[in-house]
Amino acid sequence: MNWTALTVFILLFGLITVLGFVAAHWRRGDLDQLDEWGLAGRRLGTLVSWFLLGGDLYTAYTFVAVPALVFGAGAIGFFALPYTIVVYPLVFLILPRMWSVAHAHNYITGADFVHGRYGNRWLALAIAVTGIVATMPYIALQLLGLQVVIGAMGVGATGGIWGDLPLIIAFVILAAFTYTSGLRAPAMIAVVKDALIYITVLAIVIVVPIELGGYAKIFAAVPPAKLLLAPPGASTLGQYSAYATLALGSAFALFLYPHSITGVLSATSREVIRRNAAYLPAYSFLLGLLALAGFMAIAAGVDKLPEFAPQFAHYKSNFAVPALILHAFPDWFAGVAFAAIGIGGLVPAAIMSIAAANLFTRNIYLRFIDPHCTPRAEARNAKIVSLVVKFGALVFIIFLPLQYAITLQLLGGIWISQTIPAVIVGLYTRWLDPWALLVGWAAGIVAGTAMAATTHFQSAVYPLALGGLTVPGYAALYALALNFAVAVVLSALLNGVRLGSGRDETAAGDYRFDPARAG
Amino acid sequence: MAESPTTSRHASRAWNLLFVLPFAALLWVPLYNSVEPSIWGIPFFYWYQFAWVLVTAGLTILVHRITDKIARTPPP
Numbered sequence: 001m002n003w004t005a006l007t008v009f010i011l012l013f014g015l016i017t018v019l020g021f022v023a024a025h026w027r028r029g030d031l032d033q034l035d036e037w038g039l040a041g042r043r044l045g046t047l048v049s050w051f052l053l054g055g056d057l058y059t060a061y062t063f064v065a066v067p068a069l070v071f072g073a074g075a076i077g078f079f080a081l082p083y084t085i086v087v088y089p090l091v092f093l094i095l096p097r098m099w100s101v102a103h104a105h106n107y108i109t110g111a112d113f114v115h116g117r118y119g120n121r122w123l124a125l126a127i128a129v130t131g132i133v134a135t136m137p138y139i140a141l142q143l144l145g146l147q148v149v150i151g152a153m154g155v156g157a158t159g160g161i162w163g164d165l166p167l168i169i170a171f172v173i174l175a176a177f178t179y180t181s182g183l184r185a186p187a188m189i190a191v192v193k194d195a196l197i198y199i200t201v202l203a204i205v206i207v208v209p210i211e212l213g214g215y216a217k218i219f220a221a222v223p224p225a226k227l228l229l230a231p232p233g234a235s236t237l238g239q240y241s242a243y244a245t246l247a248l249g250s251a252f253a254l255f256l257y258p259h260s261i262t263g264v265l266s267a268t269s270r271e272v273i274r275r276n277a278a279y280l281p282a283y284s285f286l287l288g289l290l291a292l293a294g295f296m297a298i299a300a301g302v303d304k305l306p307e308f309a310p311q312f313a314h315y316k317s318n319f320a321v322p323a324l325i326l327h328a329f330p331d332w333f334a335g336v337a338f339a340a341i342g343i344g345g346l347v348p349a350a351i352m353s354i355a356a357a358n359l360f361t362r363n364i365y366l367r368f369i370d371p372h373c374t375p376r377a378e379a380r381n382a383k384i385v386s387l388v389v390k391f392g393a394l395v396f397i398i399f400l401p402l403q404y405a406i407t408l409q410l411l412g413g414i415w416i417s418q419t420i421p422a423v424i425v426g427l428y429t430r431w432l433d434p435w436a437l438l439v440g441w442a443a444g445i446v447a448g449t450a451m452a453a454t455t456h457f458q459s460a461v462y463p464l465a466l467g468g469l470t471v472p473g474y475a476a477l478y479a480l481a482l483n484f485a486v487a488v489v490l491s492a493l494l495n496g497v498r499l500g501s502g503r504d505e506t507a508a509g510d511y512r513f514d515p516a517r518a519g
Numbered sequence: 520m521a522e523s524p525t526t527s528r529h530a531s532r533a534w535n536l537l538f539v540l541p542f543a544a545l546l547w548v549p550l551y552n553s554v555e556p557s558i559w560g561i562p563f564f565y566w567y568q569f570a571w572v573l574v575t576a577g578l579t580i581l582v583h584r585i586t587d588k589i590a591r592t593p594p595p
Binding site for chain 1: 535538541542545546547548549552553554559560561562564565568569571572573575576578579580582583587
């Protein structure tokens with residue numbers, strides 16, 4: 001047991017626990033209203049939004065898994081960098097429209113928008129269910145990040161229920177402050193979390209290379225096969241097409257996740273989103289640096305050190321970064337770094353559970369179970385659902401094999417991408433018919449899942465055969481192409497015979513609605 | 520809003536086309552999948568992509584400023 005690291009870790013965790021509860025009083029609102037609890041009253045300014053979105057999109061799992069992938073698979077794992085670069089022009093161009101229309105009609109979720117735009121509650125249900133199902137394993141993986149760092153401090157090595165106790169305590173803290181403070185809690189904690197993450201990453205990219213003799217030595221230690229992408233061969237595009245489609249597909253999928261939409265809608269104005277599209281790349285830079293930690297772990301040979309053998313056996317390459325931290329830093333700093341990763345898991349887990357709760361309450365409960373529910377009951381309902389969602393994730397990570405959560409998260413990325421035609425295209429045109437979109441969605445989900453099944457759910461990259469050429473690419477994008485084609489063809493047919501259905505409650509001006517400027 | 524929204528939106532859209540650059544530069548992988556030219560032992564593949572983080576952030580700030588100005592300027 002590493003007592004020094006553990007003490008620092010517990011102190012920092014105590015600090016954020018206090019913050020989480022204090023947050024309820026920050027810019028005080030009536031927390032019995034859903035947009036107060038679940039969107040922090042839509043009052044977050046540029047700076048807090050920056051922290052919240054940063055804490056939301058760059059999760060503990062990202063910080064553990066991206067370097068782990070670089071450590072294990074090499075250059076292909078670096079796709080996270082182009083992915084988080086091209087995502088911001090998309091945010092800049094597309095999401096202000098989402099913010100405006102949501103603000104004009106008081107939409108709280110993406111599915112709310114789909115319901116208003118297409119007047120079809122079944123399509124909205126499909127969008128909501130996809131969002132919830134894709135988010136659940138993501139929450140579980142945040143808890144995994146926490147589990148890995150707790151394990152790194154030597155707690156729970158004995159296994160059994162006592163081994164899971166620290167995770168359960170962290171979970172109870174998370175559940176309690178989310179319940180009382182809503183989105184205000186992760187927004188406030190994100191500030192502390194980010195300070196810790198920036199300190200940790202800067203320390204890693206400065207101190208570790210000094211210990212290892214510089215970046216040139218680190219790159220020289222990487223096997224040539226891992227240093228660059230495999231070039232195209234006679235009949236295959238190699239890793240080129242996989243790298244590009246993973247980057248592009250992930251960028252599109254990112255802001256369809258309910259937790260990103262929650263983050264965006266909590267902003268106080270369109271301007272906050274546009275400005276943040278320019279400032280958020282600071283996190284991309286950080287993520288890229290952290291990805292290099294995967295190579296540092298190779299150069300330091302941490303997987304061959306006998307003291308880390310049991311953890312590597314258990315967590316596989318996900319242990320690469322924690323091992324590097326333990327290897328390169330004094331214990332007290334390891335405590336800071338592990339707290340950064342652990343808290344880095346709590347922030348997105350809180351936002352994700354709030355987002356899933358919003359979806360369930362607005363698009364399932366309100367539409368299908370109790371259409372006359374009062375705003376008060378709506379907010380209470382969402383709070384309870386957020387508890388259920390988190391509890392589900394905890395059960396998942398404690399009782400099911402780790403591989404299940406990772407596989408489901410991979411599938412979640414493919415599934416959430418199938419909501420692009422309804423949500424993103426819907427922001428620009430109402431030409432697509434809601435029933436056509438629903439059929440396209442179903443086709444995309446089935447095709448994407450089938451493609452992942454051919455790799456035995458080990459990889460999201462599907463080797464598409466085009467004539468004699470194999471084009472390995474992100475299954476989400478291939479499935480999306482099918483989804484989109486189906487939606488377009490069916491819409492043309494339905495619109496042609498004037499069977500087009502559903503009432504559109506939005507007007508063209510709503511998509512540019514800007515109270516700051518109009519007032 | 521008093522300004523003529525159509526012309527200003529056309530002008531904004533033209534500036535938005537600048538965002539094609541990062542997509543082209545990063546999604547066309549053969550462009551940068553090489554070790555040389557390396558800087559301080561860092562292969563081209565890596566520093567090129569890091570450089571694009573900065574370039575894209577700069578582009579976003581530029582387009583933001585310009586389109587914002589267009590939206591605020593009253594028509595002649």
